[in-house]
Amino acid sequence: MTQVVRWRLKKIGQTVNLPSIGVCPVTRLGQPQERSLCMRFKLIAVAAFALLTSGCATPPPSPPAPGSAASKVVAMGELKNIAIGNMRVARENGFMTVGVQLNNTDKRNKTFYYRFAWLSAEGFPVADDEVWKPQLIYGGQNSFLQSIAPTPKAVDFRLELQTP
Amino acid sequence: MFARVSCLAVFALLVSGCVDNSPTLGSNNISYGDPRAVETVTNEFGSTDLQMIAESMTRSLAQSGVLQGRPVVQVYDVMNKTSEYIDTREITTSIKTQLMKSGVARFASDNTAMQSQIDQLKLQNQSGLYKKSTVAKTGNMIAAKYRLEGSISSIVKRSSDYKDVFYKFSLQLIDVESGLAEWMDEKEIRKTTER
Numbered sequence: 347m348t349q350v351v352r353w354r355l356k357k358i359g360q361t362v363n364l365p366s367i368g369v370c371p372v373t374r375l376g377q378p379q380e381r382s383l384c385m386r387f388k389l390i391a392v393a394a395f396a397l398l399t400s401g402c403a404t405p406p407p408s409p410p411a412p413g414s415a416a417s418k419v420v421a422m423g424e425l426k427n428i429a430i431g432n433m434r435v436a437r438e439n440g441f442m443t444v445g446v447q448l449n450n451t452d453k454r455n456k457t458f459y460y461r462f463a464w465l466s467a468e469g470f471p472v473a474d475d476e477v478w479k480p481q482l483i484y485g486g487q488n489s490f491l492q493s494i495a496p497t498p499k500a501v502d503f504r505l506e507l508q509t510p
Numbered sequence: 511m512f513a514r515v516s517c518l519a520v521f522a523l524l525v526s527g528c529v530d531n532s533p534t535l536g537s538n539n540i541s542y543g544d545p546r547a548v549e550t551v552t553n554e555f556g557s558t559d560l561q562m563i564a565e566s567m568t569r570s571l572a573q574s575g576v577l578q579g580r581p582v583v584q585v586y587d588v589m590n591k592t593s594e595y596i597d598t599r600e601i602t603t604s605i606k607t608q609l610m611k612s613g614v615a616r617f618a619s620d621n622t623a624m625q626s627q628i629d630q631l632k633l634q635n636q637s638g639l640y641k642k643s644t645v646a647k648t649g650n651m652i653a654a655k656y657r658l659e660g661s662i663s664s665i666v667k668r669s670s671d672y673k674d675v676f677y678k679f680s681l682q683l684i685d686v687e688s689g690l691a692e693w694m695d696e697k698e699i700r701k702t703t704e705r
Contacts, residue, residue, distance in 0.1 A: 386512065439575035459548060473611075477546045477561035494569035497612050 415446075420463075422508040427452035431488070435503075442495040444503055453485040459508045462493045464500035472499045478508075553675050553701040555596045563679045563697050564604035567660075568612070570695045576683060577614040577656075583683070584618045584654035592664035592677070601662070601679070618654040627651075656692065657684050673703040 410416035415433045431447030442464070450456050461476040473496045483489050491505070549556045571577065585606055588598035599622070609615045619627040634645045660681035667674045680696040 439573055441569075441573040443573065461546070475546050477558060477565060478548045479562060480548050480558075494573045496565075496569060496572075496608060 418504055420504050420506045422506065424509070425507060426509045427456060428458060428483070428507065428509055430505075440498040442498075442500050442503065444491075444493050444495075444505075446491045446505055447488060448483060448491060449488050450483040450485055455482060455484050456509070457482050458510070460491060461506050463504040463506060464495045464497070465502040465504065466499060467501050469502065473497055550701075553673060553703045554594055555592070555677065559677065559699055559701075560601055560604065562699065563601055563662075564608060566697045567679070567681050567695055568605050568608040571681075571683065571693055572609060572612045572614045574693050576693045580614065580616055581655040582618050582652050583609075583615045584657045584686070585620050586657060586659040587621070588659070588679075588681075589661035591661055593666065594664070596662060598662060602658075602660075605658075605681075616652075618652065654686055657686055658682075659684070671705055673705070675701045677701075 415430060418433060419430050427450060429449040429451050431449055433447070434445040436443050444462065457480055459478045459480055461478050463471055463475070464473050466472050481489075481491070493503075495503070545557070546561070547558075549558045577583075585602050588601050590596050590598050606617055610617065631646060631648050634640050635648055658681065660679065662677060662679045664678070665676040667676075677699040678696060679699075680694070682691045682695075683693040684691050
């Protein structure tokens with residue numbers, strides 16, 4: 347059970363009460379300066395402990411494998427309840443066409459924003475930024491995003507997604 | 511002592527935040543925004559609608575394979591059948607620009623630019639001011655093989671809780687000689703305001 351540490355800072359330089367951590371020893375004469383110094387050391391110890399334990403937190407997920415569907419998706423922040431499924435890439439009449447399957451894992455309807463970025467073989471854009479497009483996906487729906495490249499020079503793409 | 515040092519550190523941090531080396535001039539209540547952002551200021555026809563329509567129509571036409579060998583296309587004005595003011599010429603200008611950039615078509619002078627084209631030809635040929643070898647000769651303009659025309663309409667429904675506007679933009683490519691429509695597509699947009 348976590349203990350709530352209640353701070354009562356009267357004035358800087360004076361005693362800080364931390365009843366949950368423990369009581370600092372008081373000299374026979376009850377010197378307030380010694381008690382204040384003891385409290386400061388306890389604060390520093392708590393801060394150091396918090397820093398150390400934060401290092402034990404879950405490590406960040408490994409980056410997606412190059413060429414996989416996940417590596418083509420650039421999420422602007424956390425993708426809430428949108429799962430990316432299969433992707434289909436084809437070249438029709440010289441223009442790259444992409445189809446991406448999306449699934450709304452929530453029961454509620456959701457609006458998200460997306461756009462495609464079209465890249466050359468070196469990974470640099472071959473066209474101007476597209477407009478952000480709003481899309482409604484119903485609760486539990488499996489839907490498809492389809493797009494065509496603006497120029498035959500595009501050989502790769504990225505899907506930028508943002509869920510508000 | 512510790513308290514005084516921490517006070518000084520906090521003060522120094524606050525003061526350092528006031529240093530501004532950004533290359534801007536003017537007040538902070540005006541800022542540049544993203545021209546590609548989704549605009550939902552009102553539910554009337556907006557920048558996002560224009561951009562989505564132009565992008566969708568252009569990509570569909572370019573990828574359809576109808577425009578083989580970079581044919582010459584004449585673009586006509588889009589008919590505005592909605593109840594609001596929409597600068598439809600901007601829609602066709604965006605479509606022309608994107609098609610030109612994709613390299614699939616060339617465009618003949620449309621009805622707005624035709625007068626300028628005629629004036630320039632007359633000036634070069636009839637004024638006697640230009641060197642004969644540099645003059646553009648009359649009778650050499652390339653005629654359009656296709657013509658591109660479209661329309662935009664809207665359906666507006668209102669209730670006490672909702673205002674719903676449904677736009678439908680349709681565009682078709684017609685062979686000038688045969689009169690046949692070789693390609694057609696439409697884009698639908700719904701904008702709803704919840705009161």
